Amino acid sequence: MDNLTEQVVKVKKDAKYYINLVLIIFFAVAIPVGLIVLAEIIQRAYLIYIALFLVLIFAYLSWLLITSLNIEYEYALLGSTMLIDKIIAKRRRKKILKLEVKEIDDFFRYDDQEMGKRKYAKVYEAAGVRYSEENYVACFYSQAKGKCALIFSPNEKLLKAMKPYFNQDITLKIYKEKLF
Numbered sequence: 724m725d726n727l728t729e730q731v732v733k734v735k736k737d738a739k740y741y742i743n744l745v746l747i748i749f750f751a752v753a754i755p756v757g758l759i760v761l762a763e764i765i766q767r768a769y770l771i772y773i774a775l776f777l778v779l780i781f782a783y784l785s786w787l788l789i790t791s792l793n794i795e796y797e798y799a800l801l802g803s804t805m806l807i808d809k810i811i812a813k814r815r816r817k818k819i820l821k822l823e824v825k826e827i828d829d830f831f832r833y834d835d836q837e838m839g840k841r842k843y844a845k846v847y848e849a850a851g852v853r854y855s856e857e858n859y860v861a862c863f864y865s866q867a868k869g870k871c872a873l874i875f876s877p878n879e880k881l882l883k884a885m886k887p888y889f890n891q892d893i894t895l896k897i898y899k900e901k902l903f
Contacts, residue, residue: 728800728884731810732851732876740792747788751781790814796849798881800824803888807849807875820847820873824888826863832902833858833874844869851876859902 755774762770790812796819799806807819831837833856845868850858859882861873877885889897896902 726800726802726884728881730798730878730881732796732798732849734794734796734850735852737853743792744789747785751785755781796851796875798849798875798877800881800884805885807847807873809849819849822861822863822873824885825890827861827889827893828864829860829862830889830893830896830902831860831900832856833860838872841872842870843872845871847871847873847875849873849875 755778758770758774758777762768762774793812795810795813797806797808797810797816799808803824805820805822805824807822809817809819811817833850833854835854838860841862843862845865852858855876858874858876861875863871863873865871886894886897
């Protein structure tokens with residue numbers, strides 16, 4: 724019987740989040756206000772009605788965009804298969820990656836210098852905090868994409884559940900470097 728281990732990681736809000744938030748609110752307010760000012764300048768009353776209608780539309784669209792900035796990643800380990808999904812605003816789920824833990828060639832803690840030395844065809848980012856020392860990197864080969872890397876933030880429970888499925892080289896490296 725396969726064991727199921729799951730973890731949900733919320734993406735921390737950074738400067739990019741707050742810049743997007745300010746821009747969304749600015750445009751949601753500026754466009755209707757600009758239309759009302761234009762209506763006053765050219766003396767067209769119907770533009771005010773259009774602006775009021777746009778306020779309702781932009782309020783709804785702003786709510787959709789702002790809530791879609793809330794992102795979580797779900798890591799699920801079923802036997803030796805790891806599934807990673809991106810959950811957007813708790814409304815949509817997008818599959819990011821399906822990976823056999825046995826296929827991982829290298830496994831290490833995230834380090835900017837180490838990542839700079841290596842070249843990958845595709846880097847999957849599924850971490851709570853970007854460029855953090857608490858993240859781990861799993862390197863693997865994909866038939867479709869080539870040499871790939873997964874940057875993620877597993878907890879101790881998930882790491883211990885993955886440990887029996889690593890190949891011998893990775894297991895020796897984990898014990899030697901005391902990764903977890």
